[in-house]
Amino acid sequence: MTQYKTDFEWTRQQFDLPEGMIYLNGNSLGPMPRASVPAMTSFLNDEWRTELIKGWNTKDWFMQTNTLGDRIGRLIGAPAGSTVVSDTLSIKVFQAVAAGMAMVPDRKVILSDNGNFPTDLYMVEGLIKLKDAGYELRTPDPEDVMDHIIEDVGVVMLTEVDYRTGRRHDMKAIIDKAHALGAVVVWDLAHSAGAVPVDVGGCDVDFAVGCTYKYLNGGPGAPAFIHVAPRLLDTVEPFLSGWYGHEAPFAFDTAFRPMPGKIERMRIGTPSIASFALLSVALDIWDNVDMDELQTRSAELCALFISEIEARCPGLDLVTPREPRKRGSHVSFAFEHGYACMQALIADNVIGDFRAPNVMRFGITPLFVNEADIMGAVDKLEKILKEERWKNAQFQKRSLVT
Amino acid sequence: MTQYKTDFEWTRQQFDLPEGMIYLNGNSLGPMPRASVPAMTSFLNDEWRTELIKGWNTKDWFMQTNTLGDRIGRLIGAPAGSTVVSDTLSIKVFQAVAAGMAMVPDRKVILSDNGNFPTDLYMVEGLIKLKDAGYELRTPDPEDVMDHIIEDVGVVMLTEVDYRTGRRHDMKAIIDKAHALGAVVVWDLAHSAGAVPVDVGGCDVDFAVGCTYKYLNGGPGAPAFIHVAPRLLDTVEPFLSGWYGHEAPFAFDTAFRPMPGKIERMRIGTPSIASFALLSVALDIWDNVDMDELQTRSAELCALFISEIEARCPGLDLVTPREPRKRGSHVSFAFEHGYACMQALIADNVIGDFRAPNVMRFGITPLFVNEADIMGAVDKLEKILKEERWKNAQFQKRSLVT
Numbered sequence: 001m002t003q004y005k006t007d008f009e010w011t012r013q014q015f016d017l018p019e020g021m022i023y024l025n026g027n028s029l030g031p032m033p034r035a036s037v038p039a040m041t042s043f044l045n046d047e048w049r050t051e052l053i054k055g056w057n058t059k060d061w062f063m064q065t066n067t068l069g070d071r072i073g074r075l076i077g078a079p080a081g082s083t084v085v086s087d088t089l090s091i092k093v094f095q096a097v098a099a100g101m102a103m104v105p106d107r108k109v110i111l112s113d114n115g116n117f118p119t120d121l122y123m124v125e126g127l128i129k130l131k132d133a134g135y136e137l138r139t140p141d142p143e144d145v146m147d148h149i150i151e152d153v154g155v156v157m158l159t160e161v162d163y164r165t166g167r168r169h170d171m172k173a174i175i176d177k178a179h180a181l182g183a184v185v186v187w188d189l190a191h192s193a194g195a196v197p198v199d200v201g202g203c204d205v206d207f208a209v210g211c212t213y214k215y216l217n218g219g220p221g222a223p224a225f226i227h228v229a230p231r232l233l234d235t236v237e238p239f240l241s242g243w244y245g246h247e248a249p250f251a252f253d254t255a256f257r258p259m260p261g262k263i264e265r266m267r268i269g270t271p272s273i274a275s276f277a278l279l280s281v282a283l284d285i286w287d288n289v290d291m292d293e294l295q296t297r298s299a300e301l302c303a304l305f306i307s308e309i310e311a312r313c314p315g316l317d318l319v320t321p322r323e324p325r326k327r328g329s330h331v332s333f334a335f336e337h338g339y340a341c342m343q344a345l346i347a348d349n350v351i352g353d354f355r356a357p358n359v360m361r362f363g364i365t366p367l368f369v370n371e372a373d374i375m376g377a378v379d380k381l382e383k384i385l386k387e388e389r390w391k392n393a394q395f396q397k398r399s400l401v402t
Numbered sequence: 403m404t405q406y407k408t409d410f411e412w413t414r415q416q417f418d419l420p421e422g423m424i425y426l427n428g429n430s431l432g433p434m435p436r437a438s439v440p441a442m443t444s445f446l447n448d449e450w451r452t453e454l455i456k457g458w459n460t461k462d463w464f465m466q467t468n469t470l471g472d473r474i475g476r477l478i479g480a481p482a483g484s485t486v487v488s489d490t491l492s493i494k495v496f497q498a499v500a501a502g503m504a505m506v507p508d509r510k511v512i513l514s515d516n517g518n519f520p521t522d523l524y525m526v527e528g529l530i531k532l533k534d535a536g537y538e539l540r541t542p543d544p545e546d547v548m549d550h551i552i553e554d555v556g557v558v559m560l561t562e563v564d565y566r567t568g569r570r571h572d573m574k575a576i577i578d579k580a581h582a583l584g585a586v587v588v589w590d591l592a593h594s595a596g597a598v599p600v601d602v603g604g605c606d607v608d609f610a611v612g613c614t615y616k617y618l619n620g621g622p623g624a625p626a627f628i629h630v631a632p633r634l635l636d637t638v639e640p641f642l643s644g645w646y647g648h649e650a651p652f653a654f655d656t657a658f659r660p661m662p663g664k665i666e667r668m669r670i671g672t673p674s675i676a677s678f679a680l681l682s683v684a685l686d687i688w689d690n691v692d693m694d695e696l697q698t699r700s701a702e703l704c705a706l707f708i709s710e711i712e713a714r715c716p717g718l719d720l721v722t723p724r725e726p727r728k729r730g731s732h733v734s735f736a737f738e739h740g741y742a743c744m745q746a747l748i749a750d751n752v753i754g755d756f757r758a759p760n761v762m763r764f765g766i767t768p769l770f771v772n773e774a775d776i777m778g779a780v781d782k783l784e785k786i787l788k789e790e791r792w793k794n795a796q797f798q799k800r801s802l803v804t
Contacts, residue, residue: 016451025454029454029457031454032450032451036450036451037443037446040442040443040446040676041439044438044442045439048438048621048622049420049433049434052423052425052427052431052433053430053431053753053755054748055431061622061623087489087490087493087671088489088670088671089671089672090642090644090645090672091489091493091671094642114656116656117645118648118655118656118658119644119645119646121657122643122645122648122658123642123644125643125657126639126642126643126658127641129643130532130641131532131534132535133534139656211672219450219674219675219676220457220458220672220674220676221672221673221674221675221677222674223674237531238528239528239531240496241524241525241527241528241531242490242492242493242521242524242525243492243519243524246524251758252757253520254516254520254523254541255523256527268490268493269490269492269521270490270491270492270615270622272621272624272625272676273621273622274442274622274623274624274674274676274680275623275674275676275677278676346456351454351456353455355654356653356654
């Protein structure tokens, strides 16, 4: 067994999963760190209750966007001062793509792919409608993206790791080609940050955005982040230009002046400080994790999961790339009765999820998943399949969140 | 003394203000309800920790945007189903104005006033820059707004209660004139919601937005809300069109289809559910408050405050309208040495705030402020002025948040 400097037994102990549950959905909503309750109680009693308005000064609420951003920055290879936390991922996608479009004003094409997470496409659709100036969103199949990077493309907006299949784009190759042709690139790292090592600095990413409620364990609806290449910070237009991005936010000037040369300019409105308290303790765990080791550990667990499923669960077809470097940290199988089968598995306290039309998805998150979880999950799945339990009507009934 | 059905002693008891503090800043950041810690602990332990991803179904996280929105709706006269909570006020201003502009495509003027809260102006400035189609933002003095509502104005965007002076616009008169001339109106209720009775339904408001961390006591950076007139819900363009506003958010279609005829279409990305837990208990208090009585009580306390200040604090000039119906629920005085004087007052544990260039601002929030607070605050202020304590260098040094 591989020896790690990162103590994955310790990281597992930082979470308090419900007794008997095998949680393979940390790629969708991360579990709660044990430190969340004391941290939040302390925030409420010792900050909001006690300091009230003074907390903006005495507890440094105002700059937590940046201190938290820098801690995420380490996980994605971003230099200090180039990442801030706030808003939702949808908003950050909009902000990044709008800024990218303005950098190449003569080009009217935004290139994405049809496997991108829908909200990214929706936000660009809304942006194009708002601009009302002849822009076009192209969405070829993910494997054809490289061929679609041509001279008329202004902004390439992609999610690095496919939310269904786990397939990972070749970030460096795409950026190199896009830059060579004069395009700007926006990366959504929703399924990358905390899943795989990312090197936004080394790859010369223009913009990167992501969320903190999946692998980073910030809680449901935890804030998003945005990274902008330092070389762009003097000129990037925030467009969603709120007081939190102003050069002098407390001067109450009537004209907007973006914070010069700093990532602060991409901040918008007043962020939820309570949500920062939760994110901060979640990042306390991440501060102790080496991302390369995490990837090795993920590969180890994924290999076990895939081999066990393929040996014991006939009918399930792997849709995730077999090569570890070509995927994120979740593994998906196509199965005709995937929805009902996943409901049966959830009823058995193994939590994965389902993505239309037929994908059973499992997050293999080394911070708290180990070999025993993998074997336990496959044992139960094997049994469900043998008993054809997915035929049960109760498992076929659709609920809101699948 | 006026008899109220609303029990303002009970509402006061719902907060746990620091011993000895007189808090006259609930118009900037409301204090913490006593129920916040148990509610948040329950959310963390019984929802996030236990339910994990299933919480979206079992704890109805997905629709809290709407249930909380409707509870705020009661306070502003909005019918059920026309208000949702999410994002920041800056984002909601952008979304409302962008939607308004699209309703009057031939008009290129957005009218506001130069007393509006700066972030509202900044967001429109960014929107105009993004649209890049010859739009213009006009910002006359607040008292001249009515005269500036003319045929070329497409959207009138105003904050009802001025964040510095407390002066209240005549919402009904402005809307009537704007509508008569074919303009759309967006109201920012940041200093109105929970401060004064508002009747967005009766006034036929097109859009209203606001925040929940001031009078509503949702905590620092608590989420914003947006109300859209029901008559517009079939056609309003969200523009910031995220998955949370989609007709079938879990179908993961690649094309955006706004939720037909429903306020859900103005939702954008995944909101912070933790921040909803705090807002919910804060609204539990508001559920017991009659807004007309609140205004009467506010008028009573403001009258006492104004008369005591004017009798005992020479040099301070009232900048807030004397007539209760013409103001919100804060009172401001101009004073040459206002900044240092406010710092001295804060050092004495009376918390108000300062707004450039010379405004000392005091939130008179009947949920937890009473006559004893008013008298205690004026006693201390009188003493500071007599002793000219504002001359002390320590009080003249500027800090980040003023």
